[in-house]
Amino acid sequence: xxxxxxxxxxxxxxxxxxxxxxxxxxxxxxxxxxxxxxxxxxxxxxxxxxxxxxxxxxxxxxxxxxxxxxxxxxxxxxxxxxxxxxxxxxxxxxxxxxxxxxxxxxxxxxxxxxxxxxxxxxxxxxxxxxxxxxxxxxxxxxxxxxxxxxxxxxxxxxxxxxxxxxxxxxxxxxxxxxxxxxxxxxxxxxxxxxxxxxxxxxxxxxxxxxxxxxxxxxxxxxxxxxxxxxxxxxxxxxxxxxxxxxxxxxxxxxxxxxxxxxxxxxxxxxxxxxxxxxxxxxx
Numbered sequence: 001x002x003x004x005x006x007x008x009x010x011x012x013x014x015x016x017x018x019x020x021x022x023x024x025x026x027x028x029x030x031x032x033x034x035x036x037x038x039x040x041x042x043x044x045x046x047x048x049x050x051x052x053x054x055x056x057x058x059x060x061x062x063x064x065x066x067x068x069x070x071x072x073x074x075x076x077x078x079x080x081x082x083x084x085x086x087x088x089x090x091x092x093x094x095x096x097x098x099x100x101x102x103x104x105x106x107x108x109x110x111x112x113x114x115x116x117x118x119x120x121x122x123x124x125x126x127x128x129x130x131x132x133x134x135x136x137x138x139x140x141x142x143x144x145x146x147x148x149x150x151x152x153x154x155x156x157x158x159x160x161x162x163x164x165x166x167x168x169x170x171x172x173x174x175x176x177x178x179x180x181x182x183x184x185x186x187x188x189x190x191x192x193x194x195x196x197x198x199x200x201x202x203x204x205x206x207x208x209x210x211x212x213x214x215x216x217x218x219x220x221x222x223x224x225x226x227x228x229x230x231x232x233x234x235x236x237x238x239x240x241x242x243x244x245x246x247x248x249x250x251x252x253x254x255x256x257x258x259x260x261x262x263x264x265x266x267x268x269x270x271x272x273x274x275x276x277x278x279x280x281x282x283x
Contacts, residue, residue: 029074030081033102040107042072047126047219048119049111050190052182054140055132055201056251057112063212063231067221068109075109078102093117109219116185123195126219129186132201133281134179135256135268138172146171169264176271183275191278200280202253205237 032038049064051057065075082089092098103110105124112130119125146163163171190196197218204211209232216222237251256265269276269283276283 027077027081027084030076030078033076033108036101038074040074040104043106044071044073044220045124045126046103046105046107047073047109047111047128047221048122049109049113049128049130050116050186051112051114051130052132052134052137052179053114054137054144055130056204057114059235060130061112063235064109064111064219064221066227066231067216067219070224070227071221073107073109073221077111079111079113096120115182116189123193125195127190127193127196128199128215128219129190129196130199130201130204131183131186131279133253133256133279134176134183134272134275135260135265136253137179138175138268139168139256139259141175142168142171168259169261172260173264173267176268180271180275183272183279187275187278205251205253208232208235208237 029038047064047068049060051060061077061080065077068075082092092102099118099120103119105121110119110125111128142163145159147160166174191198197214199211199215212228212232213222216228222228256268260268273283
């Protein structure tokens with residue numbers, strides 16, 4: 001009964017709130033950039049943030065947006081714009097002309113991207129890579145897709161029906177290869193580059209002030225300490241009780257050990273055997 005009501009409510013929210021907002025209120029900066037009418041407000045080196053789904057990417061998005069605006073850096077979220085309007089536009093990342101037009105080296109913050117994008121002259125940007133233990137990511141992705149992700153398009157509702165037919169162990173094993181590809185590309189192309197700051201989700205939830213200070217110092221968004229303080233004061237990673245219907249279901253590292261069968265964990269450890277130690281995670 002609850003799943004039925006959640007589905008009806010999601011459809012109402014999609015058509016009565018989300019779609020009108022997308023069409024008339026949100027993404028004005030993205031539309032201006034792609035039309036060629038956007039002009040930067042500063043000559044600060046542009047920032048790019050890469051991460052993955054279920055790595056607090058929504059929180060990171062809002063925090064970086066606030067920090068960027070306080071530093072006169074224009075935030076641009078192309079992935080969100082494409083997802084909410086026409087996901088066939090993701091093919092534009094393969095178009096050299098689009099990449100040259102959309103990505104500018106001064107005055108913009110781009111992201112968060114949830115997988116690698118072949119941005120020209122990437123070493124001329126301030127690049128941040130934020131990752132989480134992929135085993136926890138897969139568990140969180142299952143609960144998000146099955147129960148609590150906001151319905152921003154019809155595709156999410158369709159996927160939800162299919163996911164609920166599987167167990168969590170079945171789902172994460174099937175989904176793992178997608179994340180292996182994403183993580184491996186990050187490791188090959190971004191990790192250990194001198195223009196990239198690598199931050200881990202686990203340190204964000206356990207030592208947030210230090211984590212945020214490293215982020216703002218590297219990106220040059222620490223010039224307005226009142227914005228940093230506002231983010232610090234307004235952030236809590238505490239979850240009193242795990243609830244699969246809540247967007248922030250739980251944040252504790254290692255939750256996969258509680259959620260998955262030992263056989264499933266062994267499969268994931270094998271799939272990510274080169275990636276886990278490279279990122280500082282134990283097998």
